[in-house]
Amino acid sequence: MPQAIRPVRVNHINMVLEDFDSGIAHFRSLYGADVIADYPQKEWHAGLFEIGRVIFEPFVPPTWLLSSRYGAHYLGIEYQAEMEAVRAAVADHGVRIVRDIGLALHTHPADTFGVAFEFYDGSFHDRDWPLIGGQMKSADYWRDAHPLGLTGLKAVTIVAEDGEGATRFLQSFLSAEPAYEEARPDIAAHAIGLTVADAVIELLVPTGVGAIRRHLDRWGPGIRSTVLGVRDIGQAQLYFADQGVELALGDRPGGIAVPAEANRGVIFEFAE
Known part of the structure; x- marks a missing residue:
């Protein structure tokens, strides 16, 4: 092996x-x-x-x-x-x-x-x-004092044409462990969650015409977004409204996203 x-x-x-x-x-x-x-x-x-x-x-x-x-x-x-x-x-x-x-x-x-x-x-x-002048701010600060209520890295999403091939590779190369699989009909995709170290790599495989197929056709396979955890999605929505940011739906149910065009070309998602 x-x-x-x-x-x-x-x-x-x-x-x-x-x-x-x-x-x-x-x-x-x-x-x-x-x-x-x-x-x-x-x-x-x-x-x-x-x-x-x-x-x-x-x-x-x-x-x-x-x-x-x-x-x-x-x-x-x-x-x-x-x-x-x-x-x-x-x-x-x-x-x-x-x-x-x-x-x-x-x-x-x-x-x-x-x-x-x-x-x-x-x-x-x-x-x-x-x-x-020292170490980074604590997790407690970001969760309890910062108005976004951030709880750390939840996942990194990767768009792939071949979900089975990418899964096998990540398991063999990065010791990835299966975490979940689910349909994402709103974005015409199948999601495969794999735990690698302290976070999840989420493969998004297009199943039809939608956001993930458009992403793959435009940029090819690779990272689509960083998913940051928040303690309360409503709190996060209010924060971005106060900042004048127009949010998009995230790629996962219940999630929200700061789209690439509002975020210097890269997508940040937020989910409880």
């Missing part, structure tokens, strides 16, 4: 944005995000911000020309994992590496269902960050 990776937790979710400063300003203004790291480089301007103890890493190319046709999008997920096992699993599954800096690597998204999975043998959640 091929080597399997057993991730410890999600470190952060990677996205490509058009502009670093205006993107950061948006997430600060709308969600109260804390910027915990800033990594300007010649290849791109990267950084880290956190919302509800969910960390995001935006990558912004120095010129938008080469990314303009595809647009802003989710690039991948970084998991904390033991790197020797990671390298063995990558080799056993015949997965190409698109970036390797020794301490961490990114898989080629064409080999991993449209997602550049990143791995690093260390935690991003329990360290001190000089930009904020």
